[in-house]
């Protein structure tokens with residue numbers, strides 16, 4: 145069981161202070177001193193076992209920092225994509241609405257569409273994508289060794305990842321937060337009811353740390369059941385091995401669709417214990433590639449703001465007034481050349497996937513079985529957080 149206080153012990157140890165108390169006081173008998181020391185020793189050993197994961201995590205991150213910059217090959221990502229004629233996009237192994245393969249092997253989903261949008265911009269064809277399914281624990285190494293050009297896999301933008309793993313997050317594609325799914329039959333009305341519960345969680349994610357911090361701050365205990373794949377984690381939860389399954393809330397909504405009998409047997413609690421700003425991730429050594437991916441995302445958002453849709457795109461291009469999809473001009477050519485992509489790339493992106501809102505509603509919103517409220521993912525003009533900088 146995880147208990148409150150491990151954070152204090154961890155901080156004490158990391159700061160070089162022993163968590164053992166100083167002298168036990170002259171008034172105590174020798175016996176009680178010895179027994180108190182033995183007791184403290186066991187507490188110390190237990191805390192060492194508990195910090196074990198944190199220390200290991202820090203050691204792994206430090207190792208990555210030393211190793212990765214050295215094994216990355218030279219050459220820009222964009223050159224590689226163009227030479228190959230294909231974008232290699234790392235995605236989830238299978239999350240309905242975000243990235244999933246149908247019976248014919250064709251990939252669908254919100255994140256899959258973003259990969260297609262980048263391929264449309266760079267290669268002029270949204271189909272020129274090789275999807276590489278990855279587990280949470282293998283996603284950053286795949287990016288670092290350049291097995292993939294772009295990662296779209298429910299990945300939370302954090303300081304640690306950018307600073308230590310030397311990756312970059314060009315922007316935020318989906319605002320999410322960590323939630324909890326429970327069986328209706330478990331009668332769990334609020335997070336506090338999970339005190340003492342076994343909780344299913346996926347390895348290599350932000351979720352364990354958040355759980356540790358939130359439950360610790362509330363003095364609740366829990367038993368994490370850490371599993372290295374989404375399908376196995378869901379299977380463990382649905383077969384009753386855990387009282388709750390914790391993950392990004394939108395992914396919980398997606399996995400709920402996989403309930404063995406009826407999705408209505410499971411409920412997602414309203415509380416969110418973290419911010420999970422999810423976005424595309426690129427290798428940190430190529431600023432031009434970061435810029436390009438960032439502006440594909442911005443174009444999707446700007447198009448919604450400007451009311452440009454897949455349906456009215458040709459009419460808007462014909463008008464030649466909207467800066468997002470202006471017909472070829474010296475200025476447009478200059479920008480496209482500077483980005484390293486063919487002209488009219490913005491129009492190709494929108495023709496391939498529509499604007500941000502269209503992409504959202506089709507895959508995870510009201511036109512999809514998930515029907516996830518847009519909430520924070522509305523435009524800033526509609527009370528949400530999506531705000532893209534202007535073109536000029």
Ligand SMILES: N[C@@H](CCC(=O)N[C@@H](CS)C(=O)NCC(=O)O)C(=O)O
Nearest residue numbers: 236237238280299300349350374395
């Ligand atoms: N946003 C969190 C969690 C990301 C994550 O891996 N979530 C799982 C839970 S749904 C997932 O996407 N799994 C997909 C898979 O294993 O294919 C992070 O960046 O660490």
